[in-house]
Amino acid sequence: MTPDIDAVYFLTPVAVMAISFGPIVYLWRRGRLGPRVLLYAFIAYFSAIAAKYVVQDLTLRVVESTSSPAILGLYYGVQTSILEVGLAYAVVRSFRRSFRADDAPGYGLSLGMWENGVMIALPLLLDYIVYYLMIPRSPQLYSLVARDAPSLFLPATSALPLIGFSVLERISSLLLHLSWGYLAVVSVLTGRRRYVVYAMAMGFADFLVPFEGILGIAAFEALLFAMALVAASFTFLLISRRVTGDTVRALSVAER
Secondary structure: OOOOOOHHHHHHHHHHHHHHHHHHHHHHHOOOOOHHHHHHHHHHHHHHHHHHHHHHHHHHHHHHOOOOHHHHHHHHHHHHHHHHHHHHHHHHHHOHHHOOOOHHHHHHHHHHHHHHHHHHHHHHHHHHHHHHHHHHHOHHHHHHHHHHOHHHHOOHHHHHHHHHHHHHHHHHHHHHHHHHHHHHHHHHHHOOOHHHHHHHHHHHHHHHHHHHHHHOHHHHHHHHHHHHHHHHHHHHHHHHHHOOOHHHHHHHHHHO
16 A cells, blocks of 8 residues: 555645635725736736746746856746736736725735635645545555655654745745735836836845755745745835825825
8 A cells, every 4th residue: 555645735735725815805805805906916917927938938948058046046036027027017007997006905915816825725735635535546646746746755743844834935925926016006006116116126036946955945935035024014114104195195196
């Protein structure tokens, strides 16, 4: 009989889905988020993912041939900045008349939900269900999973830190999407392009991706989380200080 994966691994997709869908449900129930904003975030996010797929299919091998983590980091950072953040801004700009200032947090959280809850956690949950049910009955599937994802067969005590790091990475992603989505809406409604410049700078968090193996998972996740916290704190402080006076008037005019 082949070994099975530990049920503790279900904590990863379940926790990520909870932190992804929870804020969405909360805003929906309070009347601060509706299908319109969810749809616009869907268009922005999946357009960016499709564009990334095309770009990487055409160019990734060339960039990887340089064997330079810095160049590869810039490659990923520029893509996220231009495609994910840029398209999030472009969608708001294209549907400007449909956006209100109150939509900003919902738009950012929706971007994060589409990535973390739908694109990552949901398929992962389905994979784990298949593995959990089928691996004991299929030596071939066990061999395949053991080769590609040997960590799935670690004992719970060894698995929990990895699960924690995986969830922490998704929290970082949610904070970053919230920040640049929020700034994209405010930038369009106020006409202040510096806000989207700040947002695009946040996309360079993906510069860290090639350095995970160099830094080690703990240092990598801690650094990414610190960057996400800085981005979210900067956004909060910027909006709380700037959305007063003339910015409030600009937002009010945009909503009329």
